[in-house]
Amino acid sequence: MEPSGLYALNDALLQQEDLRGLNMLMGFSGFSDAGHVVSQITTELLGQLDCEPVAFFDIDQLIDYRSRRPRITFAQDRLTDYQQPRLALYRMKDALNQPFLFLTGNEPDLQWERFTGAVLKLVKRFDVNLVAWVHSIPMPVPHTRPIGVTVHGNRPELIEGISTWQATVDLPSAVGHLLEFRLQEAGRNVAGYAIHVPHYLADAEYPPAAVAGLEHLGAVASLMLPSERLREAGRDVERQIAEQTQGSAEVQAVVHNLESQFDSRAQGTARRSLLAGENDELPDADALGAAVEAYLASQDRENDGGGS
Numbered sequence: 001m002e003p004s005g006l007y008a009l010n011d012a013l014l015q016q017e018d019l020r021g022l023n024m025l026m027g028f029s030g031f032s033d034a035g036h037v038v039s040q041i042t043t044e045l046l047g048q049l050d051c052e053p054v055a056f057f058d059i060d061q062l063i064d065y066r067s068r069r070p071r072i073t074f075a076q077d078r079l080t081d082y083q084q085p086r087l088a089l090y091r092m093k094d095a096l097n098q099p100f101l102f103l104t105g106n107e108p109d110l111q112w113e114r115f116t117g118a119v120l121k122l123v124k125r126f127d128v129n130l131v132a133w134v135h136s137i138p139m140p141v142p143h144t145r146p147i148g149v150t151v152h153g154n155r156p157e158l159i160e161g162i163s164t165w166q167a168t169v170d171l172p173s174a175v176g177h178l179l180e181f182r183l184q185e186a187g188r189n190v191a192g193y194a195i196h197v198p199h200y201l202a203d204a205e206y207p208p209a210a211v212a213g214l215e216h217l218g219a220v221a222s223l224m225l226p227s228e229r230l231r232e233a234g235r236d237v238e239r240q241i242a243e244q245t246q247g248s249a250e251v252q253a254v255v256h257n258l259e260s261q262f263d264s265r266a267q268g269t270a271r272r273s274l275l276a277g278e279n280d281e282l283p284d285a286d287a288l289g290a291a292v293e294a295y296l297a298s299q300d301r302e303n304d305g306g307g308s
Helices: 011-016 035-049 112-125 175-183 207-219 228-246 250-265 293-304
Strands: 008-009 023-028 050-057 073-075 079-080 089-091 101-106 131-139 149-153 190-198
Touching: 011 050, 011 101, 023 035, 023 175, 035 101, 035 131, 035 190, 035 207, 035 228, 050 112, 101 112, 101 149, 112 175, 131 207, 149 175, 149 207, 175 190, 190 207, 228 250
Parallel strands: 023 101, 023 131, 131 190
Antiparallel strands: 008 050, 050 089, 073 079, 089 101, 149 190
16 A cells, blocks of 8 residues: 555556556546536447556545445345446557546545645655546537537646637536546646536436547547447437437427527537547537437336336
């Protein structure tokens, strides 16, 4: 265990590889996570890319189990599949074999300052070039328009002209916010991406928003991150949403009102993107066209007593 008492290092990996000077991505579950964006991104990266743990955090010091109880499966006459909370820093390699670091897992309930200090120590130890993190927030926006993002941090060239929503507000913080704040105090390069998820889809998995998060992280860190499976899942969701919307005049009216508000705010506002997409927008409208239906369809099934 490292002197801070919060994490243990994988000494075997550190003896084999020089991890200094890499970019670090971050994403934590437990905060808002509208559309399950962070959980989808984490599942995709850990499942698709070459990865090996660099440091394990002592989760027992950081989690309040009674307020956020882990899941376990009761299978007829026995207990199986205990979903143990985890928080770890991984060395990963993208599709082009470029290495980077990824800090992910359950957001700590306790000892935020100690945890932040431990992460800063790792950032300094590995002389991390840039820290980029992602989270998601529910917004009154339609699923039929490009997914927006609010960017924050201390790198103006990564922020200016990209955010689709800017305001000064007092809000409950996440551990990612505190990490960004402390990284800025320490003079480290940091950028955060808050992905905008249509508020009526915030409780369901919304793959197009996860794709947007992956593309922003990949662009800022110059990485080729996997998104094809999420794109395909997004197309399925969009088809379901489109079918459900077509069957409800009330839903169509809600979406139309959101479209009008979105278009009036966007009119005459030129935004740039770090992504090399057509018209500097992400992702295309076709990829977004079916998600209200999926969500509403799931609600109909639950109301009919057939929800899973």
